Amino acid sequence: xxxxxxxxxxxxxxxxxxxxxxxxxxxxxxxxxxxxxxxxxxxxxxxxxxxxxxxxxxxxxxxxxxxxxxxxxxxxxxxxxxxxxxxxxxxxxxxxxxxxxxxxxxxxxxxxxxxx
Amino acid sequence: xxxxxxxxxxxxxxxxxxxxxxxxxxxxxxxxxxxxxxxxxxxxxxxxxxxxxxxxxxxxxxxxxxxxxxxxxxxxxxxxxxxxxxxxxxxxxxxxxxxxxxxxxxxxxxxxx
Numbered sequence: 001x002x003x004x005x006x007x008x009x010x011x012x013x014x015x016x017x018x019x020x021x022x023x024x025x026x027x028x029x030x031x032x033x034x035x036x037x038x039x040x041x042x043x044x045x046x047x048x049x050x051x052x053x054x055x056x057x058x059x060x061x062x063x064x065x066x067x068x069x070x071x072x073x074x075x076x077x078x079x080x081x082x083x084x085x086x087x088x089x090x091x092x093x094x095x096x097x098x099x100x101x102x103x104x105x106x107x108x109x110x111x112x113x114x115x116x
Numbered sequence: 117x118x119x120x121x122x123x124x125x126x127x128x129x130x131x132x133x134x135x136x137x138x139x140x141x142x143x144x145x146x147x148x149x150x151x152x153x154x155x156x157x158x159x160x161x162x163x164x165x166x167x168x169x170x171x172x173x174x175x176x177x178x179x180x181x182x183x184x185x186x187x188x189x190x191x192x193x194x195x196x197x198x199x200x201x202x203x204x205x206x207x208x209x210x211x212x213x214x215x216x217x218x219x220x221x222x223x224x225x226x227x228x229x
Contacts, residue, residue, distance in 0.1 A: 006159070034216060043205060044160075044219045093159055095217070102167065103148045103209045105217070107160040 003027060004096050006108030013084055014116055020080045021111045023094030029074035030096035035067075038091040038110075050077040084115040118143040120208055120220035128226045129196055137191040137223045139206035144184050147209040150217070151180050151191050154203045163204075164191070168211075196227045 003026040013019050023033055031052045036044040048069050049057040056069035066088075068080040077096075081088050093110040097103070123138045139149070148167045152160040164173045164180040166189070172181040179192040189206055203224050207217040 032215070036219075041224075043222050044207075046216055046218070049216055091157075095160075097215060100215065102165065103150075103215055104162075104165060106162065107152075109159040110157070112157070 004094065004106045004108045006094055006111050008111060009109060010112045010114075012114045012116065015085055016083055018080055018082045019084055019113060020078055021092055021094075021113075023077045023079070023096070023108050025075045025096045025098070025106075028096075028098045030077075030098065031074060032100075033071060033077040033094055033096045034105075035069060035077070035079050036093045036095070038093060040091075044093060047079075081113065084113070086115045089113055089115045118146075118208060118210065118218045120206060120218050122204075122206060122220040122223050124223060125221065126224040126226075128228065131196060131198060131227055131229050133196050133227075134192070134194050135196055135225075137193070137204050137206075137225070139189040139191070139220050141187045141189075141208050141218075141220075143208075143210075144187055145211045146184065147211045147215055149180075149182050149189050150207050150209065151178075151189075152205045152207065154205060154222075156203075160205065193225075196225075198227050198229050201225055201227050 005024045007022045033050040035047045047062045050071040052071045058064045071077040095107045097105040119142045150165045151163040166182040177194040182189045203222045206220045
């Protein structure tokens with residue numbers, strides 16, 4: 001079956017540094033990927049829609065300069081948390097649409113970011 | 117703005133029980149509705165996908181129904197097992213834009229042996 005891979009699965013960084021999270025579709029091409037953020041015991045909140053070869057579309061209230069998204073190829077999207085602060089600590093999950101006809105999409109395993 | 121609500125927020129049942137999880141959404145202009153399972157600290161596993169033109173989908177012990185006009189979906193789990201313990205999320209995929217998913221609030225299920 002289709003697989004979406006996220007890396008790293010866990011990352012700890014110091015306040016003020018930047019962290020990059022990768023999302024790869026392993027056996028299909030994904031023109032559209034999504035980035036979500038999840039707080040403990042809460043549901044997923046869509047942060048942005050990542051489109052290959054164009055600028056990402058951010059949801060209201062999400063700082064585009066804080067959360068940089070790059071979708072440089074049909075199999076890779078990256079999320080960079082710039083100048084991270086403790087309040088950025090969260091679980092970040094990506095997903096990719098495999099079939100636009102059915103809307104079928106798959107999720108990565110998530111990346112837990114802890115900012116000290 | 118689409119809002120998706122799940123009831124109950126948490127459910128604890130003994131092994132073997134049949135159970136129903138509920139999902140409601142405010143905007144019926146959806147492309148499809150999907151049910152996911154999430155284990156603690158993990159990503160999401162797709163369980164069932166119901167297209168807007170469909171009424172239900174079945175996979176093993178799981179059955180999901182969709183009533184688009186009333187904005188409701190139910191996930192039925194038959195003969196629950198301890199391995200079913202997880203958080204269950206429903207999500208509606210919008211008809212517009214990039215087909216983004218709007219997630220419900222989730223139901224935390226615990227099935228005890």
